[in-house]
Amino acid sequence: MGQLSFFEKTIKNNNYKEICQQVSDKDILSPDEFGKAIKKVVSNNLIQPINTVALFSGAGGLDIGFCDAGFTLLESVELEEKFVQTMLHNQLEGEYFGKANILAKDIKEYKPNIATQVDFIIGGPPCQSFSAAGRRAAGVAGTKDDRGSLFEEYVRVLKKLKPKGFLFENVYGLLGAEKGESIKKIVQAFNEIGYNVTYRVLDAADYGVPQHRERVIIVGSKEGISFKFPRPTHGPDSFQELKHYSAKEAVSNIIYSKDEKLPVVNGRFGHLLQEIPFGLNYSFFTEKMGHPNPIFAWRSKFSDFLYKADPSKPIRTLKASGGQYTGPFHWENRHFTVEELKRLQTFPDDYKIVGNRAVISKQIGNSVPPQFARILALSVLDQFFNVELPFELSYLDENEKLSFRELKRGRTNEYIKKAQAALEDHKEKPQKKIEQKIYRIGLTDNFKIENNSQSNIEVIFKPTKNKWTIELSRDKQQQELYRVEIKKVKKEPLFLTVNEVHLISYSNLIIDYTILWKLFEQVLIENNIKADLIQLNGYYQYTNDISYNLIRSSDEIEIKDKIWELLELILIDPTIGQIKHINKFVESYDITSDILVNYFSALRKIGFEIRNNNTNPEIPQNEYLIPYKFPTLTPLSVQLKKIF
Incomplete structure (x- = not known):
């Protein structure tokens, strides 16, 4: 397809400022302004339409970028009905997507029937199979997972429609999935249907998005074009090293009504945001950062837990979903509003995202930032369709290295220094005196401790300066049956000045073993010492220097089976935490595999987190992971709902 030049002059090797000057009367355009300007000067002057199909459209972020660059969207396919409603609303109420056929359909059931020749296909399949969350669960399933194999549906549609080219977007974890085999399979599948493929990891912040968002972009050409990726418009790799677009710049001119209540952060950890410096997260409250009252363990949470945005820089990656304390949070110690989230993802102000806050946040976090998509789309226009632009885009050499990974390490060091500076002025809060306490409690089916004055379970917490004792009995039993001793291997306190903790049971019921641990956890929480037992132990993928021992005091603990012996072995097993x-x-345990698997099932019933291929497909068949030596399942545990 050939295109005629419709501009009198083309500026070469220009930076973002010069691009803006060519398409507007401003030196710098916001992403929203840039989209409108590009749409006006490029889209309206295309001689022939560039017919496009979008797969896995989500809320339409990638589609917006390509439509703004002049591509004609013929059809859009998205599984989630709520996401489709967003695209339909903006098609009906705004100036988006033209007359495109927007479908709510499972890609596996999509059978394209388009009379017009399709020139280009865009889309990125769901990324959970390659995500950071998967890696934390002991690797990622990659193309073995149903979601990871959706690229096959992408290939099927390509084979049917035979466009000139395509653009495929996914998380950077795709490159490491299955030890690099996933990307090889995907590239091979595209090659086999006649496409020459190039791919690269890019950071959206380098293209004018106020957010660091590393993504793999795969571009394929039917005509042998070796696609070159656009040089960054922002950051140290851009011409004249134009600064990244900061979070504060992005949201600065949003006007709130007087009656609008800005979303506050409540709950158990909300108050901690006040102390966290800009750009840091929960790790500010860790021993590694030097905090005098470390309630969290290093790397025991996702990096967005209590993450407070730095207004002077792009934010970290917006997530599609998360818990109550999933950031980014505003530097004013609150949630970002929906309009602010849209700006941070570069959605146009007049683009309405349909749904409640949780549904809207999911749509925004799942999207490709439209500004990132615009720059990619302009590069496709230039290289695939010979469209004359009023500026000449500069492209990266095949082996040219970008700076974003190095910058990421630099930011980490910068924030460590910032934490240290903040802690120098930090006034350690005086520890209140910890008193003895008697609990009457029960345990729910989802492992939550509940106070119950009618319960026959009594737990007595006896603290001294150097030692804690927690004793459990039913119906005032008097004979100690076993105790769990917890102490540091090195001669240093477990926490505060406490050197050891003893969990003592007068009951031989296996569920009471869990109640002891849960009560210990509750005491840590009540006294603001640790957020939970995991924070005391440390994240399972890191070694710790805590010793655990179960000492049986009576033959009465010799129940019908060996489960107590198994609990002893788990507590002293140095390989717990490994697959x-x-x-x-x-x-190791001198027990048959059949009996052991039954015991694993029994342990899950008392709150132990035990993973296998059923709970986590990325774990190979017949392999198991016990992350922690004590029961950790809670009502909020993802693993609680999984079938073992």
Whole structure:
């Protein structure tokens, strides 16, 4: 397809300022302004339409960028009905997507029937199979997972429609999934249907998005074009090193009504935001950062837990979903509003995202930032369709290295220094005296401790300066049956001045073992010492220097089976926290595999988190992971709802 030049002059090797000057009367345009300007000067002057199909459209972020650059959207396919409603609303009420056929359909059931020749296909399949969350769960399933194999549907549509090219977007974790095999399979599948493929990891912040968002972009050409990726418009790799577009710049001119209540952060950890410096997260409250009252363990949470945005820089990646304390949070110690989130993802102000706050946040977090999409779309226009632009885009050499990873390390060091500076002025809060306490409690089916004055379970918490004792009895039993001793291997306190903790049971019921641990956790929380037991132990992928021992005091604890012996072995097993084949467990615990698997099921019933291929497909068959030596399942645990 050939296009005629419709501009009198083309500026070469220009930076973002010069691009803006060519398409407007301003030196710098916001992403929203840039989209409108590009749409006006490019889209209206295309001689022939560039017919496009979008797969996995979500809320339409990638589609907006390509439509603004002049591509004609013929059809859009998206599984989630709520996301489709957003696109339909903006098609009906705004100037988006033209006359495109917007479908709410499972890609597996999509059978394209388009009379017009399709020139280009865009889209990025769901990324959970390659995501950071998957990696934390011991690797990612990659193309083995149903969601990871959706690229096959992408290939099927390509094979049917035979466009000149395509653009495929996904998380950067795709490159490491299955030890690099996932990307090889995907590239091979595209090659086999006649497409020459190039791919690269880019950071959206380098293209004018006020957000660091690293994504793999795969571009394929039917005509042998070796696509070159656009040089960054912002950051140290851009011409004249134009500064990144900051979060504060992005949201600065949003006007709130007098009656609008800005969303506050409540709950158990909300108050901690006040102390966290800009750009840091929960790790500010860790021992590694030097906090005098470390209630969290290093890397025990996702990086967006209590993450407070730095107004002077782009934010970290917006997530599609998360818990009550999932950032980014505003530097004014509150949630960002929906309009602010749209700006941070570069959605146009007049683009309405349909749904409640949770649904809107999911749509925004799942989207490709439209500004990022615009720059990619302009590069496709230039290289695939010979469209004359009023500026000449500069492209990266094939092996040219970008700076965003190095900058990421630099930001980490910068924020460590910032934390240290903040802690120098930090006034350690005086520890209130910890008093003895008697609990009457019960345990719910989802492992939550509940106060119950009628319960026959009594737990007595006896603290001294150097030692804590927690004793459990039913119906005032008097004989100690076993105790769990917890202490540091090195001669240093577990926390505060406490050197050891003893969990003592007068009951031989297996569920009471869980109640002891849960009560210990509750005491840590009540006294603002640790957020939970995991924070005391440390994240399972890191070694710790805490010793755990179960000492049986009576033959009465010799119940019908060996589960108590198994609990003893788990507490002293140095390989807990590692994925192991069942045979390794069998060898260590001197028990048959069938009986051991039954015991694993029994342990899950008392709150132990035990993972296998059923709970986490990325774990190979017949292999198991016990992350922690104590029961950690809670009402909020993702693992609680999984079938073992």
